[in-house]
Amino acid sequence: MCRCCSVLLVTRRTGGAKAVRLIRSRILHWPTDQWHQPEYFEDGILLIEAGRVLDLGPAERFMTEGLDVTRCEHYPTRLVLPGxxxxxxxxxxxxxxxxxxxxxxxxxxxxxxxxxxxxxxxxxxxxxxxxxxxxxxxxxxxxxxxxxxxxxxxxxxxxxxxxxxxxxxxxxxxxxxxxxxxxxxxxxxxxxxxxxxxxxxxxxxxxxxxxxxxxxxxxxxxxxxxxxxxxxxxxxxxxxxxxxxxxxxxxxxxxxxxxxxxxxxxxxxxxxxxxxxxxxxxxxxxxxxxxxxxxxxxxxxxxxxxxxxxxxxxxxxxxxxxxxxxxxxxxxxxxxxxxxxxxxxxxxxxxxxxxxxxxxHPFEAFYRITRGNARATALEGFIGDFRVGQEADFVMIDPECVPLVARRVQSAKDLQGELFIYMTLGDEQLIVETSILGEPAYRTSAS
The missing domain is CATH 3.20.20.140 (Metal-dependent hydrolases)
Incomplete structure (x- = not known):
């Protein structure tokens, strides 16, 4: 049984909201220590069960496997990163x-x-x-x-x-x-x-x-x-x-x-x-x-x-x-x-x-504050990326929260350019949600 089907069963069994969370968004992380090789999904789904990552991949795969994507929280313009x-x-x-x-x-x-x-x-x-x-x-x-x-x-x-x-x-x-x-x-x-x-x-x-x-x-x-x-x-x-x-x-x-x-x-x-x-x-x-x-x-x-x-x-x-x-x-x-x-x-x-x-490089910079810092502190077995089994601590960035950032992101040529804008012009105003073990611990009023 695929993990997607397992989630559907767990959701039906538990009523879903607290045990399972399904996030559909733009999703970025570094599953290895090669900072120049991030894993990025323009339209991805992050499945969280009991505070841990159960699955991650392109939305198209989940739909093919039978996931009802209307169950997902959908944030198409945001970027989800490890905390x-x-x-x-x-x-x-x-x-x-x-x-x-x-x-x-x-x-x-x-x-x-x-x-x-x-x-x-x-x-x-x-x-x-x-x-x-x-x-x-x-x-x-x-x-x-x-x-x-x-x-x-x-x-x-x-x-x-x-x-x-x-x-x-x-x-x-x-x-x-x-x-x-x-x-x-x-x-x-x-x-x-x-x-x-x-x-x-x-x-x-x-x-x-x-x-x-x-x-x-x-x-x-x-x-x-x-x-x-x-x-x-x-x-x-x-x-x-x-x-x-x-x-x-x-x-x-x-x-x-x-x-x-x-x-x-x-x-x-x-x-x-x-x-x-x-x-x-x-x-x-x-x-x-x-x-x-x-x-x-x-x-x-x-x-x-x-x-x-x-x-x-x-x-x-x-x-x-x-x-x-x-x-x-x-x-x-x-x-x-x-x-x-x-x-x-x-x-x-x-x-x-x-x-x-x-x-x-922007890829190295964001690797450093996520998986890189986890590896440096011997916590890479728990946090820092979205590998299956990892603790689901994450942040959501919304460029629309800062007008200058939103304007600049429109002209960004690629993901590298977008990340560089965030690390040059960004601050806490870009953070619309911070989640701990899959549950929101901070949300802006607009989120």
Missing amino acids: FIDPHLHFPQVDVMASFGAQLLDWLNDYTFPAEARYSDPVFAAAAAESFLDLQLRHGTTSAFAFCTSHRHSVEALFCAAERRQLRMVAGKVLMDQNAPDAILDTAESGAQDSEDLIRTWHGRGRLGYALTPRFSGTSSSAQLQKTGLLAQQYPSVWLQTHLSENLAEIAWIKSVHPQYQDYLQTYEAHGLVPKGALFGHCIHLTESETERLADAGGVAVFCPSSNLFLGSGLMPFEALQAAGVDLAIASDIGGGTSLSMLKTLADAYKVCQLRQYVL
Whole structure:
């Protein structure tokens, strides 16, 4: 029996609406890691059963197989894509976005640390988590890797809110026991204990995952880094996320804090904090040796173009790291980043790459924020594309929502040109629906 016929049987048996969803639209995804080979259906049908992809293909095939296409929700002018994945952001920093006049270290001291101190209040943290996730969905982001604050309940607040929304979300308590205001410091002992308790409570619970999260090595003592490395060994299925080589002044400061190490990366290596798949935000100013060692270890360099431009940190050598065999991801890095929209993040990524004489193709760009980011974060078995069995998180883009975009799309010569318009002129206004496990979690009033 074909999957189409199976859907008809399930629909009749269950009454259909909640168990099965049939979307007919223009549909695009990358079923493999060959970014130049997307799978695109000008008139496609996406079948979703119990939150997972049951089938995908051209509408003509389904009609031939006997599907009554009047059962489908039909959106002929929209584009359906897998939900966007943001692999590096700071959920408490929404309130410091667009803060004026500082580079990284001053920006942290003047804006970020005071804002994060507010999360000592559990009620405030809970309300902030709810608002943050609503914003994420509005912007088309269905999964993220989030830095919380050093307060354990900031993580609990985000996980509780994500669990209610059934989001695939990875987050961690920031570990920092030195070189910051007392209000946001933990200790090596309390940070390790809180992290372990959070791992045991939340990691692998539903669609949630935990990431060990030293902010960066300058705000952690050797004792804290050592304890974090032991946790990484004890719980190998958890992720690790931190920062690396973002800003020249930061690199010099790290050297003064940990003078015994030859370079920034070694402050992590010496404590077992470069496991395969570890996520390192920025990686702008790596030495040749650091680049080689990061590639050999299987670490991931997370490109944060908006933040790097806003804070004047530099231009990540995206093409050089890729050529060196370093795995790459692309992220918003709010609040240094200036938008929660992964479309606007791609606009900045394109400009940074242009300045480095690398052309970021629209197919590569959209691959990166869907399947590419899923692969970089070891989530490609769950999200990032529409292969059969994948979790059905997706977004719908409607160019008619933005008059300038609608005008430009009319003259687009092909899909490549259309995508480039979205990543250059687009933002959250283009997102008319964000669905989680096949069910709408955000819809515009017009949709």
